[in-house]
Amino acid sequence: xxxxxxxxxxxxxxxxxxxxxxxxxxxxxxxxxxxxxxxxxxxxxxxxxxxxxxxxxxxxxxxxxxxxxxxxxxxxxxxxxxxxxxxxxxxxxxxxxxxxxxxxxxxxxxxxxxxxxxxxxxxxxxxxxxxxxxxxxxxxxxxxxxxxxxxxxxxxxxxxxxxxxxxxxxxxxxxxxxxxxxxxxxxxxxxxxxxxxxxxxxxxxxxxxxxxxxxxxxxxxxxxxxxxxxxxxxxxxxxxxxxxxxxxxxxxxxxxxxxxxxxxxxxxxxxxxxxxxxxxxxxxxxxxxxxxxxxxxxxxxxxxxxxxxxxxxxxxxxxxxxxxxxxxxxxxxxxxxxxxxxxxxxxxx
Amino acid sequence: xxxxxxxxxxxxxxxxxxxxxxxxxxxxxxxxxxxxxxxxxxxxxxxxxxxxxxxxxxxxxxxxxxxxxxxxxxxxxxxxxxxxxxxxxxxxxxxxxxxxxxxxxxxxxxxxxxxxxxxxxxxxxxxxxxxxxxxxxxxxxxxxxxxxxxxxxxxxxxxxxxxxxxxxxxxxxxxxxxxxxxxxxxxxxxxxxxxxxxxxxxxxxxxxxxxxxxxxxxxxxxxxxxxxxxxxxxxxxxxxxxxxxxxxxxxxxxxxxxxxxxxxxxxxxxxxxxxxxxxxxxxxxxxxxxxxxxxxxxxxxxxxxxxxxxxxxxxxxxxxxxxxxxxxxxxxxxxxx
Amino acid sequence: xxxxxxxxxxxxxxxxxxxxxxxxxxxxxxxxxxxxxxxxxxxxxxxxxxxxxxxxxxxxxxxxxxxxxxxxxxxxxxxxxxxxxxxxxxxxxxxxxxxxxxxxxxxxxxxxxxxxxxxxxxxxxxxxxxxxxxxxxxxxxxxxxxxxxxxxxxxxxxxxxxxxxxxxxxxxxxxxxxxxxxxxxxxxxxxxxxxxxxxxxxxxxxxxxxxxxxxxxxxxxxxxxxxxxxxxxxxxxxxxxxxxxxxxxxxxxxxxxxxxxxxxxxxxxxxxxxxxxxxxx
Numbered sequence: 001x002x003x004x005x006x007x008x009x010x011x012x013x014x015x016x017x018x019x020x021x022x023x024x025x026x027x028x029x030x031x032x033x034x035x036x037x038x039x040x041x042x043x044x045x046x047x048x049x050x051x052x053x054x055x056x057x058x059x060x061x062x063x064x065x066x067x068x069x070x071x072x073x074x075x076x077x078x079x080x081x082x083x084x085x086x087x088x089x090x091x092x093x094x095x096x097x098x099x100x101x102x103x104x105x106x107x108x109x110x111x112x113x114x115x116x117x118x119x120x121x122x123x124x125x126x127x128x129x130x131x132x133x134x135x136x137x138x139x140x141x142x143x144x145x146x147x148x149x150x151x152x153x154x155x156x157x158x159x160x161x162x163x164x165x166x167x168x169x170x171x172x173x174x175x176x177x178x179x180x181x182x183x184x185x186x187x188x189x190x191x192x193x194x195x196x197x198x199x200x201x202x203x204x205x206x207x208x209x210x211x212x213x214x215x216x217x218x219x220x221x222x223x224x225x226x227x228x229x230x231x232x233x234x235x236x237x238x239x240x241x242x243x244x245x246x247x248x249x250x251x252x253x254x255x256x257x258x259x260x261x262x263x264x265x266x267x268x269x270x271x272x273x274x275x276x277x278x279x280x281x282x283x284x285x286x287x288x289x290x291x292x293x294x295x296x297x298x299x300x301x302x303x304x305x306x307x308x309x310x311x312x313x314x315x316x317x318x319x320x321x322x323x324x325x326x327x328x329x330x331x332x333x334x335x336x337x338x339x340x341x342x343x344x345x346x347x348x349x
Numbered sequence: 350x351x352x353x354x355x356x357x358x359x360x361x362x363x364x365x366x367x368x369x370x371x372x373x374x375x376x377x378x379x380x381x382x383x384x385x386x387x388x389x390x391x392x393x394x395x396x397x398x399x400x401x402x403x404x405x406x407x408x409x410x411x412x413x414x415x416x417x418x419x420x421x422x423x424x425x426x427x428x429x430x431x432x433x434x435x436x437x438x439x440x441x442x443x444x445x446x447x448x449x450x451x452x453x454x455x456x457x458x459x460x461x462x463x464x465x466x467x468x469x470x471x472x473x474x475x476x477x478x479x480x481x482x483x484x485x486x487x488x489x490x491x492x493x494x495x496x497x498x499x500x501x502x503x504x505x506x507x508x509x510x511x512x513x514x515x516x517x518x519x520x521x522x523x524x525x526x527x528x529x530x531x532x533x534x535x536x537x538x539x540x541x542x543x544x545x546x547x548x549x550x551x552x553x554x555x556x557x558x559x560x561x562x563x564x565x566x567x568x569x570x571x572x573x574x575x576x577x578x579x580x581x582x583x584x585x586x587x588x589x590x591x592x593x594x595x596x597x598x599x600x601x602x603x604x605x606x607x608x609x610x611x612x613x614x615x616x617x618x619x620x621x622x623x624x625x626x627x628x629x630x631x632x633x634x635x636x637x638x639x640x641x642x643x644x645x646x647x648x649x650x651x652x653x654x655x656x657x658x659x660x661x662x663x664x665x666x667x668x669x670x671x672x673x674x675x676x677x678x679x680x681x682x683x684x685x686x
Numbered sequence: 687x688x689x690x691x692x693x694x695x696x697x698x699x700x701x702x703x704x705x706x707x708x709x710x711x712x713x714x715x716x717x718x719x720x721x722x723x724x725x726x727x728x729x730x731x732x733x734x735x736x737x738x739x740x741x742x743x744x745x746x747x748x749x750x751x752x753x754x755x756x757x758x759x760x761x762x763x764x765x766x767x768x769x770x771x772x773x774x775x776x777x778x779x780x781x782x783x784x785x786x787x788x789x790x791x792x793x794x795x796x797x798x799x800x801x802x803x804x805x806x807x808x809x810x811x812x813x814x815x816x817x818x819x820x821x822x823x824x825x826x827x828x829x830x831x832x833x834x835x836x837x838x839x840x841x842x843x844x845x846x847x848x849x850x851x852x853x854x855x856x857x858x859x860x861x862x863x864x865x866x867x868x869x870x871x872x873x874x875x876x877x878x879x880x881x882x883x884x885x886x887x888x889x890x891x892x893x894x895x896x897x898x899x900x901x902x903x904x905x906x907x908x909x910x911x912x913x914x915x916x917x918x919x920x921x922x923x924x925x926x927x928x929x930x931x932x933x934x935x936x937x938x939x940x941x942x943x944x945x946x947x948x949x950x951x952x953x954x955x956x957x958x959x960x961x962x963x964x965x966x967x
Contacts, residue, residue, distance in 0.1 A: 050865035051781055057773035058782070061795050061839060064832055068801075068809045075812050096412075096511060097536035127707020135701050136708070144708055146957065151715045153953040155893020157920050158942045161927045162718050165725075165935070172559070196504060196560050198545070211714050218711065244697035265800065272802025274896040279927065283509040284546035294509070294545055299804050299896070304548060306808065306900050307380075308511040310412035310419075310537070322808040326801065333797040341793070376907070378820070378915060390906060391741035403907040405915060422820045551929060 068326060076320035078313060088320060094285040094301075096310075101317035103324060105285040109295035110325075112202055113277060114270045116291075117209035122263055124210075125217035132218075133225040134247055145222065152215035160279035163208040164200075168280055171207070172199030176292060195292040198282075203291040205281040212276050213266040220265060220340075224258025225251050227347050257346075261339030268332040272325060274299040298325045377645055380407045381414020381427030382513045383549055384568045385448055385631045388666045389427070392653045395660065404649055411513035412537045418442060418634045424642040426634035429513020430520075430537060431613045441637045443684055444611040445677045446630035447650060449601045449667035451616075452518045453592045453627070455577035456564045457557050458484060458499065462578055464591050467492045469583040470525030470626075476564060477505055477522070478532065479543035484562060499562070506556045506565030509546025511538040517629040518566050521617035525626075569597070570665040584626040585618045592625050597667040600624035606673055608680040630669075635686075643686045651678065719946065726943020729936040738908050742931050749941055751908040755917040758910060759826045759902055760892055767831035767891075768884050771838020778839065779846035780868055792843055798836035804896035806832050811900040823912035826902025830891040837890055841883025842876075849875040878963040885956035889949045895920035919945055 073080075083091070083101065091102020132145050176197030184193035228251045236246045252259070282294025283304050296304075298321050309315040379389075386408035393404040409417070411428040418426030419440050427447070437444055454473060456466055468476075472488050475481040481488060485498045508515045519535035533539050545560075547553040550571040557565040557577060569592055572579050581589040590596050603621035606612045616628040633650065635643045654677075658668040669677075737748030774791075782788035806829050814825035849872050857867040873880070903915035904925065910916075919941050926934035926941075 044863070047863045047865045050868070051777075054773045054777035054781060057770045058775070058777040058788075058791050058839065060770060061774060061791055061798060061836055064835070065794055065798060067813075068805065071809055071812050072805070075808075093540070095540045096538040097534050097540065124707045124710055127704040128711050130701070130704040131708035135705055144712065147715055148708075148711050149957075150950060150953065151711065151718075153889055153949055154718065154946060155895075155920070155949060157893060157895045157923055158718070158722060158946055161923060161938060161942055162721055164927060166717075166721050198556065198560060200556075211718075214711055214714070242693050242697035244700040245693065248700075268800050272800070272804065274802070274804045275924065278924075282546060283548050285509075296509075299802060302804050302808065303896060303899060304510050306811070307409040307413040307417070310416045310511070315416070319808060319812070322805050326805045329800070329802055329805075330797060333800050337793055337796055376909065376911070376914060387742045391744070393906065394741045394744075397907070403909070405905045405907055405909075407904050407906075407915070420816060420819075422815065549928065 065330075069323075072319055072323040072326060076316050076323050078316035079320040082313060083317075083320075088317075089324075092285075092287055094296075096314055099311060099313050101314070101320075103298070103321055105287055106296055106298045106301050106321060107324075108287045109202075109281065109297040109300070110271060112295065113206045113209055113281070113297055114267060116202070116206035117213060117270050118263065118267060120206065120210035121214045121217055121266065125214045125266075126221055126259070128214070128218040129221035129225055130247055130251075132222050134243060134251070145219075148215050148218050151211075152219070155275075156212060156273060157275040159208055159212050159276040163204060163276065164279040167208060168199035168204050170199075171201075171204045172197050176203065180292075191289045192291050195290045197292050200280050200282045200294060201292045202281070202288075202295050205277045205295075206291075208276050208280055209270055209273060212273065213270050216269060217262050217266045220262030221255075221259050224255035224262065224343065227258065227343065228254045255343070257339050258343040261336050261343065264332060264336035264339065268329050268336055271329045271332060272299060274303050278303050298322075375401060376403045376405060377425070377642065377649065378405050378407075378423045379414075379425040379427060379646070380409050380417045380423045381634075382411040382429045382631055383408040384429055384450055384514060384570075385427060385666070387570070388448055388657075388661050388664050391660050391664060392649075392657045395656070396649055396652055399652075402645070402649070410511050410537075411516065412511040414634065418636060421636055421639075424636075424639065425646045427631065428634060429629060429631045430516035431615070431630070431632050432611075432634070433613050434610050437611050437613075443635040443637060443643070443686075444613070444632050445650075445680060446606065446612050446669060446673070447633050447653075448661055449597055449616070449628060449630050449669060451569045451592055451597050451600070451625050451628040451667075452514055452521070452566050453569050453572045453577075453579045454564060454566050454582070455554075455557050455572050455579050457560065457578065458501075458562055460497065460499075463576075464579060464581060465493075465496060466578070466580040467583070467589050468580050470522065473582075474522055474526040474529045476503060477507075477541075477543075478529065479505070501562040504560050504563040505541070505544030506553050506560065506563050507541045507544050507546055508538070508549070508553060510548050512549075513537060513629075513631065514550060514566070514568055515539065517615070517617065518627060520615050521627045524615075524618055573665045582626050584624055585620050586622050586624070588622065590623050590625055594662070594667055596623050596625040597628050598670065600626075600628035601630070601667065601673070602670055604628075604630075606630075606676060608676050608683070612677075612680075640686070647681050647686045651681075654678075722939065722943050722946050725936075725939035726946075729940035730943070731940075734937065734940055739906055742929065742934065745933060749917075749919065749922060749937060751905060752917040752919045752922040752941065753944075754908065754910065755823070755902070755905065756892070756919040758912065759823055759830065759898070759916065759918055760888065762824065762827035762912065763830035763834060763891055764884075764888060766827060767834030767887065768838055770831070771835045771883075771887070772842050772880060774835065774839040775842025776846065776868060778843045780864070780872070783847075792840065795836035795839045799840065802896075803829075803833055803894055804899075807897035807900045810897065815901060820913075821901065821903035821915040823902045823914070823916035826898045826916070826918065827912070829897035829901050830894060833891050833894065833897065834887040837887040838883050841886070842880050845876040845879030845883065846872055848879065878959050882956040882959045885952050885959075889952040889956070892952075893920060893945055893949055895924055899924075 089103050092104040093100045093102045094105055128148060132141055136144060180193045184190050233246055233250055236250045277297055278300045281300050283296045283300050284294035285296050302318060302322060306318055309318055389406045393406060397403055411430055414426035414428045417423045432444060482502060483500055484503060485500045489498060516537045519539055523530040523535040547556045550567045553565045554567050554571045554575045557563050579592050581591050584590050599621040600616050600619040603619045603624055604614055604616045606614050618626050654674045661668045733748040735753060736750055738751050740747035778788045778792050810825050810829040815821055853871055853875060854867050857871045898918050898921050902918055904921050905915045905917040923938045923941050926938035
């Protein structure tokens with residue numbers, strides 16, 4: 001009976017242009033399972049249809065990812081041929097007049113804003129997670145956790161607009177001059193804070209970005225902390241450890257892979273954030289030592305220049321940037337996912 | 350119950366979208382230069398009230414205007430930088446000017462008011478190239494006897510996005526000062542040797558307002574609306590002139606717009622006695638084969654030329670001189686639009 | 687003795703810092719939402735919903751076109767994205783449960799959830815704007831749908847997995863084919879969870895700007911024509927906030943207020959459903 005059906009499937013598969021060798025083992029396994037479940041083959045036509053429909057739908061995810069990659073690759077072919085990979089990544093030139101394009105300034109902007117945002121966000125996010133899991137009375141746990149998650153739901157364009165209208169003037173008038181007159185005086189460190197404080201610069205963009213990723217990082221860390229078995233914590237308390245010592249020596253080491261995964265996930269999110277930085281970064285293609293200078297990330301360059309690009313090579317180079325961003329964030333997210341799966345597996349055991 | 354719900358949803362959906370499709374014939378889509386956006390949308394608003402036609406103009410920048418009409422994703426493109434006749438033939442486009450504007454260097458030096466600082470092309474270039482670093486430099490002092498200039502570092506503010514404003518400005522600088530042409534050149538976006546970048550005219554205006562001892566360049570309308578301190582420039586006739594309606598008109602009047610060249614003309618360094626040296630027209634681009642849409646676009650501009658001058662002046666734009674309008678109408682007729 | 691006190695002090699100090707961090711997080715939330723609330727409510731006006739924009743520099747006008755455009759695009763995206771997401775999640779949780787293929791697709795979906803949305807915008811520009819010859823609302827809807835699909839896939843998958851297997855066995859025993867078991871038994875059991883996933887995915891895309899910039903573009907006039915450029919609230923906010931006119935800034939605040947309100951309400955509803963349905967047990 002199974003054999004008959006398999007042949008039938010194979011014919012159907014061929015009608016759709018699929019090789020029988022691809023269809024047969026696949027459908028065979030599923031069918032065997034279906035039969036084990038007690039589904040009679042006679043009732044199967046509708047079932048097969050439904051099966052096909054759901055399979056098709058879930059494969060669209062795969063198709064979209066491949067589609068994005070190949071379409072971007074095809075669109076950037078012109079630029080790839082012109083500039084190659086190494087030269088494109090290392091060139092700081094972004095000159096529409098001479099049509100010479102390089103991604104280095106954009107990569108610089110993306111890397112610096114993202115890293116700075118991470119540096120500011122992670123300690124706060126960990127603090128929040130520790131507060132929610134270990135410090136807060138249970139009546140506060142829920143509301144604070146929910147409020148932090150609402151922060152994650154606010155769309156990025158609102159962060160950006162708020163950054164431009166509210167945060168940037170505050171940065172320009174108070175925070176940046178204050179930084180300049182204190183840290184700016186310190187030798188070596190000083191180069192980070194020279195120039196005119198305008199509020200529309202790398203520092204402000206990083207602050208907005210860090211506020212955006214705090215909730216993600218916090219809620220993932222909280223979930224990781226919650227996985228620590230209470231038996232382990234209780235035995236530490238029984239040995240006379242203080243609450244902080246339990247956090248420091250038991251909870252954090254126990255969930256460090258999860259935290260790391262969460263941090264990398266936030267990194268992946270921050271890499272691709274557009275609107276929150278587009279308002280306050282200033283969009284200037286340069287590599288600079290000062291945090292008070294404008295810069296450009298890949299995303300901001302795309303948002304500003306994509307409809308602007310007048311020549312084919314220009315547009316193709318923008319597609320090339322999009323491709324770089326896609327690959328970069330895909331890899332980062334894959335690493336994050338890998339670590340998070342590892343914690344999951346450890347705990348399901 | 351569920352089925353009825355689904356059915357009514359689908360029905361609502363189709364009705365909604367088929368209704369929308371019917372409305373399409375009454376719309377025109379255009380995109381391009383940011384500089385004329387206020388005046389085009391004001392004209393479109395009035396035109397819609399009179400005729401019911403919806404002319405949707407999106408300001409995405411001059412480069413974008415050229416790109417989108419080349420790819421035929423819009424009914425017309427707009428650009429502050431004219432395309433030369435050869436390029437127009439290659440891309441199969443028509444071109445005509447719609448309104449005049451000018452680029453104005455603006456400064457923010459405490460104690461110096463609008464119209465006090467005098468510059469010529471060479472000094473301006475040296476400042477923008479970073480060769481002149483302080484406001485009390487000898488060259489600047491020589492031009493401005495009697496003006497107290499501070500010993501403060503100059504911050505240059507330029508555009509960070511591709512822009513027709515930059516094209517007009519850098520064309521002027523390249524024409525007036527050879528070193529600029531060699532080192533930077535002209536175009537909608539250039540590689541600036543120094544300074545900070547603001548997005549759009551508004552971004553530059555915003556930065557100049559905020560940063561002391563800075564110099565930037567914006568479209569006239571933005572300088573006026575934001576009350577920025579403009580400078581006096583030495584023009585081709587050797588006079589120091591201020592940016593004003595009359596001086597723009599003077600530049601436009603002496604400019605020789607030639608229909609045979611599709612009006613290709615940079616209005617920089619115009620010869621008139623009081624002509625503002627960095628003036629420019631902003632242009633409309635049409636796809637040659639889109640006969641039907643072109644007729645409707647041209648109808649709109651014909652209407653605007655007749656009824657829109659007051660609106661334009663209210664928004665600080667210089668309407669085209671009557672003689673040029675006639676030339677443009679003849680050009681349309683000649684092209685069979 | 688002093689050593690014990692030192693340790694205690696250290697503990698109190700460190701935990702106080704953590705509490706401070708939590709309040710810093712809350713501070714930003716209150717700061718941002720408060721700012722949007724104050725500026726937004728000040729700018730709220732009936733004209734905002736019932737009038738179309740007037741040219742810059744002129745007083746008055748509203749954002750009717752953007753509200754309607756945003757609804758149309760989001761609605762169309764939901765119609766495309768939600769069924770696909772639910773069906774895809776069903777495949778992973780039912781037919782392919784435990785298979786390596788299902789695991790790969792679900793990991794990929796998780797990654798897709800965080801893929802930069804602006805990249806999706808460029809992808810759809812190449813796929814649906816340039817070939818069609820004009821910016822169009824459908825392209826915007828498809829871009830948003832692509833962002834929705836993985837969210838719905840993942841929530842559906844995990845919600846279906848929560849439905850006890852014995853329930854299915856009971857249905858099989860009555861002789862029902864698998865698809866009937868899924869649509870009539872499993873979906874019913876997981877309805878609340880799936881609904882939450884759908885709500886959260888709508889909240890996710892309702893505030894997206896980047897994928898719409900190069901797809902549905904923008905329109906100054908009222909339009910329901912999904913084949914042409916169509917206005918959306920988010921793109922309008924971007925344009926208005928960056929513009930030089932005070933009136934634009936006011937309207938951008940008001941629009942942000944409405945969007946934030948919409949998204950927060952949807953998110954809260956979604957979370958409440960989950961809490962009511964799943965936290966009891």
